[in-house]
Structures are given as structure tokens and as C-alpha cells.
Amino acid sequence: MADSTRDHDLVLFGATGFVGRLLAAYLAEHAPPGLRIGLAGRSLTRLLEVRAGLPPAAREWPVVAADAGDPASMAALAESTRVLVTTVGPYARYGLPVVEACAAAGTHYADLTGEVLFVREAVDRVDEVARRTGARIVHACGYDSIPSDLSTFLLAERARADGAGGLTDVRLVATMRGGFSGGTIDSMRAQVEALQENPSKRRVVGDPFALSPDRAAEPGTRQPRDGSMPERTADGRWTAAFVMAPFNTRIVRRSNALQDWAYGRGLSYGEVMGVGRGPLGAVTAAGLSAGLVGAVSAMAFPPTRALLDRVLPAPGSGPSEEVRRKGWFRMTVDAETERGRRYRAIAAGQGDPGYAATAVMLGESALALALDGDRLPDRAGSLTPATALGAVLVERLRAAGQTYEVSEL
Template sequence: MTKPFDITVFGATGFTGRLVAGYLHTTYGVGGDVAWAMAGRNLGKLEQVRGELGLGTELPVLVVNASDAAAMKTLVAQTRVVITTVGPYQLHGNELVKACAEAGTDYVDLCGEPGWMARMIPQLQAPAAASGARIVFSCGFDSIPFDLGVAYLQHEAQQRFGAPLKRVHGRVKVMKGGFSGGTAASLLATLEAMGRDPTLAATLANPFALTPGFKGPAQADDSVAEWDEWAGAWSGPFVMAPINTKNVHRTNALRGHPWGQDFVYSERMLTGKGPKGEARAKALARNTRVQNLLLGFGPTRALIRRFALPKPGEGPNAHERENGRYEVLFIGETADGQRLAASVKGDRDPGYGSTCKLITEAALCLSRDIDPSDTPGGVWTPGAAMGLTLASRLQARAGLSFAIEQD
């Protein structure tokens, strides 16, 4: 059955959803090769966004509430792939992803909530496999640059050495720009869920929480400050490592463990060399411990939610988004000691300017470039579902670069 829309952007009146709609408009237009629509719960706000972006009344808008299961079924029946920016997904994502899995509609989101993902994977796998829906979580800054960075480096190692890298370090060198308000809201929702379900803490601490039935070797302790010999710099904890690490290990598992069942992945932030680098690394580790402690208290979370999180429709301005950037270094070593390094660079701030491009191009890659015989229905990571095909698309269209670092 032919569907009227290639893409539907659910949550188009939110800050990130609006950026996704703007990117679709400026890159692919309206009424052109990509047939798309905006969806949300408020018709007036949808029409306002449509007008402010200069889209014209010819762009369809669909009114639907995230908690309305029947309306979600109607929505997903009209589109090949849904982009959803409506988080926290553990609060607002259940009905939409279930509807996609049952209807055979592809789905991409910005989820960085491993507790919710771990719960949804076994619920969604069977219906998605039966319907042909490809469900792909974490298609923003978490976790595409990291997931694809490891996949790219491993591919290059196989080409050069004929063997996988048994250990890979992901090291954030540059990050100009911030995380989205949705990332912070998801963190707070996860912490509150831990208060209701104490077992969730074990899930969050487990690097293999998203690989049901498989537990790999002990991984590095990335919560401390330490000297990174491979990178030649001090390093400290990186706030997104807990979700990115789980997705990297899931990619390896979904591909049948081509990097080995003993694969080890470490993800940290580089802080520099010498005494100043050491001091920054130790401060980062100390601040991370303090923040985690404070966030465990309900009153602290309430204050953050009230005063620190961006309000609906708020975020960095265009100048800040366009002048942000990031760079991640990946260094790996084979079982016999051969090393290889690669970099992944993005040309906008990670939380908004780059993320809106990443998720849009991931949706188009999934629906247009990836054959269902190669990636059948099921719950996927970007690296396992689209791999280097997506990396090539992002390099051509979305301001990312993947390159081997020469000695």
C-alpha cells in the first residue's frame, strides 16, 4: 500500500522538532522528492510553526496526542517513517513506538534513556520482526557519532589488518555547544524512575544492558580521572558514555559479534596534557560524582526542572548552533598490538544544530538506502541498521566527516 508521506515529524512544535522541520524544508523543500508532514498535539502551534518557517499551507499538519493509542495507529499508517523528538520517551514514547512496530512503519528517535530502551527491546522485537518495522533508537548526537565512529574504525582495521580491534577508546576532543534540554529532561526522568524501581540502577550500570542474553567482559572504569597513554592526554568522565557504550555493544551483538565477544569499549573526555590537564580531569570526575549525588535528591531535581532546563520552545540561537562543533577521536588495538585511529567531526553544536541533521538523514537513509533484506524488521542501533551507508550519507549531506588519523 502506498503511503502519502515519506516522513512525519512528530513533535514539530518543540524546539528540536522545529529544527528538524526547518532542515527538511531548507534541504528537501515542500512538494518535492520527499513528501513529509508535521505532527503534534496542538493545531494552532503546528500552524504557527508552519507559518514561521515559511512552509505554506500546502505542508500537511496532523493533530495527535502522544497518549492516544488509536490516534497513533492512524498516524503511523500514513507514513513510511516517523521521526519523533517528543521526550522523555519513557513518559511520552510508548504508544507511538508500539504503533510503529505493529504497523510496519519505520521509526527513529533521539532516545538516550537506556532503562526505557532495555524495557522496550523485548516488547518490540517480535511485533517489529513480524510487521517489517525497523525501530532505531538513539539517532542524534547520542549515539550516531560514537556508534558509527566505532563501526568505521573497525571496518578500516579489517581492511588494513584483516582482524578486528579488540579494544577501542572513544575520546571526545572538542565539544563546542551544549546538550539539548531533552537530554537533561530524560536524565531527570530516569533518576525519578530509579526511585520507583531500584533495579533500574543495575541496568544503567551494565554496559551490556541492551544486549539481552549476552554479557561480555569487564569494561574499563570510565568514572575516574586517568592518563590516556594512547591519546597522550589526561581524560575524565563523559556524561553520555553510559548510553553510547551500551549502543556500541548492541551494534556488535546485532552484527553477530564481528569485533569479538571479548570486545572492550571505553568512552571519555580528553582534558589536556600536563598539570592543567590532570587538574581538569580530576575536577571533571569530582564534579560528576557530586552531580550524581545531588541529582539523587527530589528537591534538587525540582529546582533544576524549574530553573535550569530550557522552557518549551527555547534553546540556543542560530548563531550559537551554527558556530558549535565537535570532534571525537577513536583509537583501537588488535589482539597482536596493531593500532589504528580515526576521527569523527561535526560542524554544528551537538545537541541541536547537528542532531536535527543526524536524525533527518537517518530517517531518509533507513527508508531509502537500506534494503529490508539486509536490515529486516526489528529493534536496531544506527550502526547495526545502517552502518557505513549512513556514515557516507552524513558525510555528504550533514556536515560530518569520518577520517583515519595518520601518524
């Protein structure tokens, strides 16, 4: 519902970036007529260029100059809209002024972050303010971490409905086809640099409950297998470490704790990547797990980081339209419950998971915040997709062509 005291219903901050342009195009095609959408960024000239390339529905959208480095401009932007969605990263560098402005203004917020350190600091800074102003601050509304978060949410809902008790062992196996963007690489680089500047933050990054709203109240220390060593699933597929698991797992655990551990006090949740079967699968799994450790180590060492900077995608770049179109993702999430019953959730979709599919996820998250307020969970503060948007977002993503389903095994 429109708010006559604000100029916009929804503003996209970062519309000139790679993911920002994809999201702007998605909103132009899927937002209902009459929704007042604005495009924001540092350069009015570039914003006008982006708008000119969008579908006709967006040609009259207003453009707004705003800079994360200018607190006054961020405050004005947040106060002008009911919902702000931002693609400006790395979030550890640019995100805190944005989230602080939204919390203070009572403006609902969504982002794409996959950065543990940023979310931890954002929670510490704005949760109390946002709860007071009524702002829903929703992190991780893309491939990080919607499939993980919503799949576990659906598994817990199904187990509860069946009287099967809480979830105990939950394991996600991810398979996908897609590319990398410079923004993703830059976020990884920023976190490595933050750890070098402040080694004490390693404790936060290494804590599986780092994003818990009440660390002392976490029920236990059971740790899932993390994929660091190649293993096989029950159907013979080899698995390797999943680059997004260190962040996704913490978001799922935060969702559990924000709901008073509604998924189960004994929840053990882990994620790995499926890579194939047979001897080739074993070799691939070992290589990928070792390669992930090597890549992080290389970023931490200045000479090798300089070499990687020459060959990895630059910020603002990303996979081609063909790669985005041919991409896909499929997450298989197996769960056991306290009463011994077993369930499986499937989250799947077409399009490069980090870009084409993420534009759908973030776009529908923003539209849910703008249009479905009376149907969303009655929560405010620093939230997750499951706790802020829950079943409403599942419904929207299914309508957009993605799969979210649960069955008993």
C-alpha cells in the same frame, strides 16, 4: 519509493518542540522534492505556526494532530506513514506508545533517545513484532549515539578488510563546544526518578551489556576505563568522565552483538571526554568527573532537585542560534586489533553537537529510512544506527559536511 496505501513518506512527530523545529527546518532544506512529509504533534495551532516559519518547500506540508497518550491517534499516525521520526521526550514517559504503534504498523522509526531504560523496555516490547512486520526501529540517531556507533562500525570494517582481526581495546575521546537544552535535562531527571520509583532498575543501568540482545551469550566481562578518575592520553591530554558514555557504550555493544559479535568477541569499548593538558587540564578533569557524580546525586534528592529546577533550562528550551552555530564536535577513537594493528577513527562536524549537528544526524537517518531502503542492511526489529543504516548513513553524513574517516596508525 512512495507507498500509495499511505498518506506520507515521512512524518516528524514533535515538530513544535525545540529539536523538532530544528529538524523540520533541516528537512525542509534537504529533503528531495516530491517526498511527502508531514508534521505531527498535539496542537494543530502550534504546528501551523511552526510550518509558517519554515522554508518555502515546507509551506504545504500537512499537519496532523496526535498525542502519545492516545493510543488510537498514535496507531492512526503510524499507519499513515512509511517512516516516523520522533523528538518527543523524555522517551521513558512518552516514547513507548509511539514505538509500539510503529512496530505494529510496519512503519520505520527513528528517535534521539539517550535513555538506557527506555531502549531496554522498547526492545523487550517490540523487537519480535517489528521483525515480523518488517519495521526498522532505530534508536539513538543523534549525538547520542551516531558518532560512537558509526566510528566503531568503520573501524571494524577497516580491520576486517585488512585482515587485522577483531577489535580489542577501543577508546573514544570526545571534545566539543555546545549548550544544553531543557529536554536533555528532563531526560536525565526522568531516569533518576525511574530509579527512585523502582530501585531494581539500577541493575539494568549498571550493566555494561544492558542492551545486549542475548545477555547470557556476551563473551566476557572486560571493562574499559570509565573516566571516573582523571587520566592522560598518549599525547598528554587529560580526560574526564563523559556524560554520554553510559548510554553510547551500550549502543556500540548492542551493535556488536546484533551482528554476531562481528567487531570482535573480545571487544572492550569505553568513552571519556578530553579537557586539556598540563596542571589546568588535570584540575578540570577532576572537577568535571566529580561534578557529574554530584549533579546526578543532586537530582536524586528532592530539595536539591527543586533548586536545580529553578536554574537549569526548562523543557522546550535550548541554546541560542549563535551558540548552535559556533558549536562543534570531534571524536577521536583509537582501536587495537587481535593481530596488534592500531587504527584511529575521527568523527567530527560543525554546529552545536546536541542540536545543530544532531538535526543533521537525525534528518539524514530519517531520509535514509525513507529513500534508501533497497541499499540498507536487510534487517528489521529493534536496531542501532550502525546495524540499521550502516555505510549508507556514513555516506549521507559525509555528503552533509560531517567527517567520518579511518586511518591506520
